Amino acid sequence: MTTFFKGKFFKAKPTATHTDDTPYPHIFRPLDLGFTTLKNRMVMGSMHTGLEDRFFNYGKLARYFEERAKGGVALIITGGISPNREGWLTPFGGTLNRTADIIHHARVTRAVHKYDTKILLQILHSGRYGYQPFVVAPSPIKSPISPFKPRQMSAKNIKTTIDDYVHTAKLAKKAGYDGVEIMGSEGYLINQFLSSRTNQRTDEYGGSLENRARFALDIVKAIRGAVGADFIISFRLSMLELVEDGAVMADVINLATWLESAGVTLINTGIGWHEARIPTIVTSVPRAVFVRFSQAVKDAITIPVIGANRINMPDTAETMLANGQVDLVQMARPFLADGAWVQKAQTGNAHLINTCIGCNQACLDHTFAGERASCLVNPRACFESEYDIRPAKKAKKIAVIGGGVAGMTVAVTASERGHDVTIFERNSTLGGQFNFAKVIPGKEEFFETIRYYRNMIEKLNIKVQLNHEVSDEFLKNSNFDDIVIATGVVPRKVRFDGTDLPQVMTYAELLSGQKVAGERVAVLGAGGIGFDVAEFLAHGGVIAKDVHDPTYRPTAQSPDEFFAQWGVNPEPHYDSQGGLAKPAPTPSCRQIYLLQRSEGKLGKGLNKTTGWVHKAVIKQAGVIQIAGATYDKITDEGLWITVNGQAQLLRVDSVVLCVGQESVNHLMPKLGDTPKAHYHIIGGAKNAKRLDAKRAIREGFLLGIHL
Numbered sequence: 001m002t003t004f005f006k007g008k009f010f011k012a013k014p015t016a017t018h019t020d021d022t023p024y025p026h027i028f029r030p031l032d033l034g035f036t037t038l039k040n041r042m043v044m045g046s047m048h049t050g051l052e053d054r055f056f057n058y059g060k061l062a063r064y065f066e067e068r069a070k071g072g073v074a075l076i077i078t079g080g081i082s083p084n085r086e087g088w089l090t091p092f093g094g095t096l097n098r099t100a101d102i103i104h105h106a107r108v109t110r111a112v113h114k115y116d117t118k119i120l121l122q123i124l125h126s127g128r129y130g131y132q133p134f135v136v137a138p139s140p141i142k143s144p145i146s147p148f149k150p151r152q153m154s155a156k157n158i159k160t161t162i163d164d165y166v167h168t169a170k171l172a173k174k175a176g177y178d179g180v181e182i183m184g185s186e187g188y189l190i191n192q193f194l195s196s197r198t199n200q201r202t203d204e205y206g207g208s209l210e211n212r213a214r215f216a217l218d219i220v221k222a223i224r225g226a227v228g229a230d231f232i233i234s235f236r237l238s239m240l241e242l243v244e245d246g247a248v249m250a251d252v253i254n255l256a257t258w259l260e261s262a263g264v265t266l267i268n269t270g271i272g273w274h275e276a277r278i279p280t281i282v283t284s285v286p287r288a289v290f291v292r293f294s295q296a297v298k299d300a301i302t303i304p305v306i307g308a309n310r311i312n313m314p315d316t317a318e319t320m321l322a323n324g325q326v327d328l329v330q331m332a333r334p335f336l337a338d339g340a341w342v343q344k345a346q347t348g349n350a351h352l353i354n355t356c357i358g359c360n361q362a363c364l365d366h367t368f369a370g371e372r373a374s375c376l377v378n379p380r381a382c383f384e385s386e387y388d389i390r391p392a393k394k395a396k397k398i399a400v401i402g403g404g405v406a407g408m409t410v411a412v413t414a415s416e417r418g419h420d421v422t423i424f425e426r427n428s429t430l431g432g433q434f435n436f437a438k439v440i441p442g443k444e445e446f447f448e449t450i451r452y453y454r455n456m457i458e459k460l461n462i463k464v465q466l467n468h469e470v471s472d473e474f475l476k477n478s479n480f481d482d483i484v485i486a487t488g489v490v491p492r493k494v495r496f497d498g499t500d501l502p503q504v505m506t507y508a509e510l511l512s513g514q515k516v517a518g519e520r521v522a523v524l525g526a527g528g529i530g531f532d533v534a535e536f537l538a539h540g541g542v543i544a545k546d547v548h549d550p551t552y553r554p555t556a557q558s559p560d561e562f563f564a565q566w567g568v569n570p571e572p573h574y575d576s577q578g579g580l581a582k583p584a585p586t587p588s589c590r591q592i593y594l595l596q597r598s599e600g601k602l603g604k605g606l607n608k609t610t611g612w613v614h615k616a617v618i619k620q621a622g623v624i625q626i627a628g629a630t631y632d633k634i635t636d637e638g639l640w641i642t643v644n645g646q647a648q649l650l651r652v653d654s655v656v657l658c659v660g661q662e663s664v665n666h667l668m669p670k671l672g673d674t675p676k677a678h679y680h681i682i683g684g685a686k687n688a689k690r691l692d693a694k695r696a697i698r699e700g701f702l703l704g705i706h707l
Contacts, residue, residue: 022346024314026321031074031304031328033265035230036178038074038328039116041321042342043306045268045332046122046181046236047363048079049382050372052094058104062111063384068335069117072342075328076112077181077234077268080124083164087125087189090370091132096121096168102175109176118178120234123168125161127189128198129274138193138215139200144275158205162218169223169231179232182219185270190216191238194255197245209251216255217262224263234266234306235259239293242276242568246578249293249571253300260301267301268330269294269308276578278566279613281333283358284442285310288320289559293579295325296572306330312337312356312445314345331356333363336375336382351455354378355448360609361694368608377449379698389705392417396481396707399424399677401470401667404432406683406696407486408453413704415460422463422480424470429548430454432488433684433691436511439547440532441539442617444556454550472667475677482678482707485668486700489661489684489691494524498634504655507533513543518653519590522639524631525658526596527605529691531614533658538588538621561586565620585620592623593650595641599628605690663688680707 022028031038051061065076081094088095096105105121112119128137128150136157137150153161169180184190192198193215199206205214216235223233237259239252247255256267271290272280279285290309298305307326311317317329334341334356344353354377362374362381375381380389395418400407403425415421429435431450438446457464475483491506493499505515507529523533546552563570567583596602602625603615618625630642638651665685669675680703683696 021348023348023350024318024345027314027318027329027342028346029321033232033304036118036232038118040072040074040342040346041328042073042075042317043328043330044068044073044076044335045308045330046077046079046124046183047332047336047373048089048367050367050370051382052079052081053090053092055101055104058107060382060385062107064382065108065119066111066114067339067384069112069115069119071335071338071340072115072346073117073335074342076117076119077330078108078119078121080122080183081168083123083125083168084161086130086134086136086161087127087164088130088132088134089124089126090130093132096171096175097164099171102171105172105175105177113176118232120179120181120232121168121172121175121177122181122183122236123165123172124183125165125189127192129188137189137198138205139198141198141200143187155203155205158215162215162222165219166222166226170226173227173231179234179265180223181234181236181268182216182223183236184216185236185238187238187241187243187273187275190219191241191270191273194238195241195246197243209254213255213258217258220259220262220264232265233263234268235264236268236270237297238270238273239297240271240290240568240574240579242272242278242280242580243578244580246273246580248575248577249296249573249579250575252293253297256297256301260303264303266304266306266328267297268306269326271309277612277616278568280309281358282360282610282613283445284557284613284617285358286557286559286562287311287313287316289562291320291325292559292570292572298324298326304328308332310358312358313353313448314350333358333375336363336373337378339381352452352459354452355445357443357445357449359607361607364609365607376694376697377452379701387701387705389413389416392419392707395419397479398422398482398484398707399475399478399480400484400486401475402432402486402488402683402685403427403430403464403466404486404488404683404696405434405449405453405693406488406685406700407432407484408457409697409700410484410486410682410704410707411462412453412456412460413701414707415462417705417707419707422465423457424465424468426467426469428467430457430464430466434693435548436508437532439511439543439554440536442535442557443532444554447553451550470667475667476675478677480677482680483675484703485665485679485681485685486683487664487667487685489663489688491657492660492662494631494657494659496631496633499657501634501636503653504634504657507656507658510541510656511536511543513547517541517590517656520638520652521590521654521656522593522595522650522652523656523658524595525660526594526602526625526627527658527660527690528607528614530594530596530658531603531606531618533656534592534594534618534621534623535614537590537592537656538618538623539586540589583620588621588623591652592621593626593639593652594618594623595626595629595631597629597631602627661688661691
């Protein structure tokens with residue numbers, strides 16, 4: 001391993017073997033960079049939270065980072081900070097280009113350094129991806145994800161932008177940052193210069209790869225010259241672009257070697273452009289699927305390489321490090337889900353990690369909506385200053401009716417505060433609606449959430465009574481101080497001729513294994529559940545007998561199967577542009593119709609950052625989509641519908657109802673009742689309008705910290 005020091009390259013000293021008793025010895029081996037040492041191999045990657053954009057939020061940002069540093073991570077990389085106005089992602093985005101900004105950023109670095117954690121400021125220029133009118137790019141080519149056409153940068157503009165990068169890096173050093181990360185991937189400005197897809201210049205910054213790389217290398221050299229040798233420079237390099245006219249691996253390796261020579265300390269992994277139509281971070285992407293491409297770069301250079309994308313549990317990270325595929329492992333969203341991830345892994349408590357499920361619903365979806373990021377499974381993320389879990393002033397006896405995610409969240413949170421909690425669940429297992437979600441192909445991570453809650457309930461000695469149907473009489477005669485109604489929802493049933501036939505089933509009956517669908521199926525309702533059911537039916541549609549066994553995990557899609565489905569060249573040294581290949585998805589094992597009553601395209605209500613993936617999978621499976629359908633009747637011949645005034649018969653042998661839910665809230669006191677206990681209602685029991693785990697868990701958490 002080499003490191004740039006005082007203008008020359010020197011071999012870094014071998015690190016001592018880490019002797020702590022941990023099941024993950026490679027994760028907890030320090031990394032000597034020559035001028036500084038990282039205490040372990042875990043990196044918290046850059047995430048835009050929204051707190052970076054306003055100076056008055058930097059106290060909250062400092063608290064957020066401090067908890068992750070306290071949790072044991074070795075290196076933190078901030079959300080992207082623009083070097084100038086043209087580089088803003090959104091109007092008035094986060095900056096560090098004035099001396100006055102140092103005061104706010106120093107709050108962050110001081111908080112992190114309390115725990116021997118290093119922190120880098122990521123410098124990100126959005127280029128043509130900016131959602132503001134000042135956007136610039138190497139060539140005036142409009143991005144498909146921004147409404148603004150960029151202005152082509154002049155040679156003078158390029159020089160001043162390089163100066164702006166240097167200015168930000170110098171201020172970062174004064175603010176106490178241990179280094180900077182230069183964002184050179186995911187289709188942002190530097191990546192736009194590197195790629196012939198977006199760089200059509202004919203001057204010294206366009207044409208050959210050497211010319212296209214000039215902007216990136218000039219930035220690195222200028223920053224290194226300005227900040228000296230004892231300052232980390234990480235460069236996030238696109239190792240697999242997944243767009244037409246993208247780089248081949250030989251280009252990536254050339255860039256990596258040039259960056260090493262220019263003075264970069266670390267090479268970080270970037271996968272895919274934001275405009276790519278291949279998923280890279282959603283739940284259905286297999287764990288560590290892209291590590292082979294990071295390894296190809298690591299094998300070609302001597303400075304450390306950071307692996308990234310869809311790594312969320314210690315065993316995955318340990319395997320990557322033990323196999324020598326990368327030198328460091330970066331996770332971003334998993335540190336939203338659990339700030340103590342590293343500490344739990346080190347102390348042998350990986351079973352208590354609140355695992356990121358890759359849903360994007362409270363992180364990326366919030367970011368793209370201009371809201372503060374958080375986490376579906378951890379609503380406290382980015383709200384650490386507002387939501388403290390403090391011991392209760394008086395311990396109460398609390399009953400939680402319902403063992404879904406809302407009920408388990410309030411039970412765990414209240415118990416952590418010292419309350420005596422009992423969960424009553426009418427079914428034989430905890431998990432509620434997550435027990436349906438977890439059996440959908442690509443949603444295997446939902447098993448981890450149930451595992452986390454189950455283990456926390458055991459750790460906290462929360463009493464659980466399964467197969468227990470609670471009655472009004474039982475609650476009236478109980479001695480609980482507070483009663484939480486978290487009884488969730490049941491599927492709504494539509495009523496028209498034939499819905500009582502045996503071939504008709506609700507999504508709950510199908511996904512619980514109570515009923516099995518035939519070879520030709522109509523799915524009524526094209527919301528999130530309808531799409532999930534269609535995917536389930538297309539790729540098997542059978543429930544494993546041991547699905548509720550605590551140790552059971554389904555076999556997720558393999559990396560090669562994923563690459564084949566989406567059209568990714570599986571070769572580490574790929575020679576196809578952008579690493580693309582011809583997609584070869586597995587055909588559906590059934591004929592499936594997906595219907596909705598409303599006009600317009602199906603899937604309008606799906607989440608912004610993941611919905612397009614579900615729609616693409618449905619299309620790959622050949623599911624026939626029908627909008628504006630009136631459901632007339634079901635007979636032994638099939639489903640009779642009317643579309644555009646024309647009656648037609650879909651010859652199906654099964655019909656699955658995904659037409660919404662109804663709240664189960666009959667245990668709430670009626671108007672005029674005077675119960676002894678305080679009653680509360682949360683989750684689907686409170687509002688069944690849209691099945692929303694994010695809202696259910698948040699309501700459970702907020703109630704738990706206030707009881």
